[in-house]
Amino acid sequence: KQEVTQIPAALSVPEGENLVLNCSFTDSAIYNLQWFRQDPGKGLTSLLLIQSSQREQTSGRLNASLDKSSGRSTLYIAASQPGDSATYLCAVGRGWQFYFGTGTSLTVIP
Amino acid sequence: SAVISQKPSRDICQRGTSLTIQCQVDSQVTMMFWYRQQPGQSLTLIATANQGSEATYESGFVIDKFPISRPNLTFSTLTVSNMSPEDSSIYLCSVSVEGGTEAFFGQGTRLTVV
Numbered sequence: 689k690q691e692v693t694q695i696p697a698a699l700s701v702p703e704g705e706n707l708v709l710n711c712s713f714t715d716s717a718i719y720n721l722q723w724f725r726q727d728p729g730k731g732l733t734s735l736l737l738i739q740s741s742q743r744e745q746t747s748g749r750l751n752a753s754l755d756k757s758s759g760r761s762t763l764y765i766a767a768s769q770p771g772d773s774a775t776y777l778c779a780v781g782r783g784w785q786f787y788f789g790t791g792t793s794l795t796v797i798p
Numbered sequence: 799s800a801v802i803s804q805k806p807s808r809d810i811c812q813r814g815t816s817l818t819i820q821c822q823v824d825s826q827v828t829m830m831f832w833y834r835q836q837p838g839q840s841l842t843l844i845a846t847a848n849q850g851s852e853a854t855y856e857s858g859f860v861i862d863k864f865p866i867s868r869p870n871l872t873f874s875t876l877t878v879s880n881m882s883p884e885d886s887s888i889y890l891c892s893v894s895v896e897g898g899t900e901a902f903f904g905q906g907t908r909l910t911v912v
Contacts, residue, residue, distance in 0.1 A: 720899070720900075722900060722901060724903075729808075729888070729906075729908055730905055730906060731804070731888075731890055731903045731904050731905035731906040732841075732890065732903040732906075733903075734900060734901070734902065734903075737899075737900045777840065777841070779841075779901065781901070784829050784831075784846065784894060785843065786831075786843075786892075786901055788840045788841040788842075789840060790839070790840045791840055
């Protein structure tokens with residue numbers, strides 16, 4: 689069974705800092721990997737989707753990379769802002785099924 | 799993309815009662831999924847809802863506890879039956895337009911059982 693791990697579990701940074709969130713998965717036979725943002729008590733907002741044939745995707749200040757052979761993905765957030773404070777989840781997709789990591793809780797301090 | 803509306807957004811229920819959660823999508827989708835997120839945990843898939851057939855449940859989840867309906871390609875319901883405090887979670891509806899593509903989520907239903 690696919691297992692997805694996210695490190696660190698929690699992160700606190702001052703505003704303006706660049707940061708990296710990590711996601712690792714055990715089975716490299718994936719279709720895609722998706723990064724989500726979750727605000728407290730809310731649903732999930734999709735940030736970036738990387739297909740298995742791609743190495744990275746970018747959206748604004750966010751950049752996600754995928755190294756399928758090593759079972760790793762990173763989410764890079766540039767020039768962090770207090771509004772970025774949320775939990776970030778990565779999910780590995782195979783067919784219709786997604787397997788979720790445990791999340792990284794990010795706090796950006798003004 | 800797909801826009802998902804989930805109702806109710808939150809509820810506080812008495813132990814032993816049941817709650818039905820509705821999920822409406824703005825376009826026709828083949829597969830709909832129901833997830834549970836227990837406090838401080840990540841998402842766990844409960845079941846996959848297919849139109850015109852019985853839902854497929856993941857290990858640890860049973861139809862008697864979590865009956866699911868899928869009457870058409872834009873709508874599904876999840877019922878949490880005979881609730882106990884351990885059922886207090888966020889329940890999320892999700893869709894994918896087709897396999898291997900982006901997943902979209904509703905805003906979730908925050909359930910508290912007292």
